[in-house]
Amino acid sequence: MFVKRYTIPEKIDDASRVFCFNDGLLLINKDDPDNSLPSFLEVSRLNGNLSEWHYLGEQDGAPSCCVGVDEGVEVPESFEFRDLRSLYSFLGIELWRLAGYARQVVDWGINFRYCGRCGRETSFMNVERAKVCDHCGLVSYPRISPAMIVAVISDGKILLARGRRFRGPYYSVLAGFVEPAESLEECVTREVREEVGIEIENIRYFHSQSWPFPDSLMIAFFADYRSGELTIDPVEIIDAGWFSPDNLPKIPPVGSIARKMIDEFKSIYSRRHRISD
Numbered sequence: 477m478f479v480k481r482y483t484i485p486e487k488i489d490d491a492s493r494v495f496c497f498n499d500g501l502l503l504i505n506k507d508d509p510d511n512s513l514p515s516f517l518e519v520s521r522l523n524g525n526l527s528e529w530h531y532l533g534e535q536d537g538a539p540s541c542c543v544g545v546d547e548g549v550e551v552p553e554s555f556e557f558r559d560l561r562s563l564y565s566f567l568g569i570e571l572w573r574l575a576g577y578a579r580q581v582v583d584w585g586i587n588f589r590y591c592g593r594c595g596r597e598t599s600f601m602n603v604e605r606a607k608v609c610d611h612c613g614l615v616s617y618p619r620i621s622p623a624m625i626v627a628v629i630s631d632g633k634i635l636l637a638r639g640r641r642f643r644g645p646y647y648s649v650l651a652g653f654v655e656p657a658e659s660l661e662e663c664v665t666r667e668v669r670e671e672v673g674i675e676i677e678n679i680r681y682f683h684s685q686s687w688p689f690p691d692s693l694m695i696a697f698f699a700d701y702r703s704g705e706l707t708i709d710p711v712e713i714i715d716a717g718w719f720s721p722d723n724l725p726k727i728p729p730v731g732s733i734a735r736k737m738i739d740e741f742k743s744i745y746s747r748r749h750r751i752s753d
């Protein structure tokens with residue numbers, strides 16, 4: 477179990493593991509998957525400018541910190557900076573999730589060094605993960621951006637689209653950020669209408685997932701097709717279509733909630749297909 481802490485202890489043990497980020501990339505020991513993160517001592521010895529030290533807490537008594545380091549820092553040969561998205565299997569799910577938390581905390585620390593209202597320097601609060609402006613009192617918390625993600629189902633097929641901003645040549649379920657004054661259900665309906673021009677019904681909650689690229693909270697739904705012809709928004713979408721469970725295109729890698737939704741669809745509708753056979 478992970479116990480969060482908000483204050484840096486007077487002395488940090490040299491063996492404490494550190495999530496060390498350079499421009500969003502995580503420093504890992506690529507030669508040692510069992511001991512994949514550098515220690516406090518190893519990070520302290522780096523010859524770069526370390527900033528935004530945060531103490532995250534303890535996992536089963538083992539302390540964890542995070543820090544940002546300047547570009548161009550030299551690291552020992554067995555270490556390298558890697559995109560967190562590619563480290564899901566390497567780190568394992570618990571450490572990967574904690575690394576996502578660390579990434580958001582470091583980003584927030586860098587982005588909110590100064591008060592957004594009056595421009596003065598902020599300082600840490602000790603009772604929660606927050607920064608306060610000592611001049612005007614504005615408090616800032618790590619930013620979390622809610623985004624909905626939806627799997628639309630019609631006649632045993634799932635709606636998948638290839639977005640222009642995808643990082644690979646795969647198809648996925650639709651997603652979009654929640655706008656001010658909008659409920660999650662309204663957001664789901666609007667995004668589907670805007671991106672592919674159809675109407676949906678029977679929206680039902682599935683799961684949620686923190687997605688720290690940079691600060692999303694993905695809230696996932698399934699929904700049923702109601703009416704309309706697929707008409708893609710060419711600004712957002714390259715292609716979209718309905719796919720049966722045994723005829724899926726290339727889909728996102730394991731680790732994302734999008735993949736979990738598509739796997740869930742496959743599991744349910746492959747089974748139904750077999751039963752109806």
Ligand SMILES: [Zn+2]
Nearest residue numbers: 591594609612
């Ligand atoms: Zn201020």
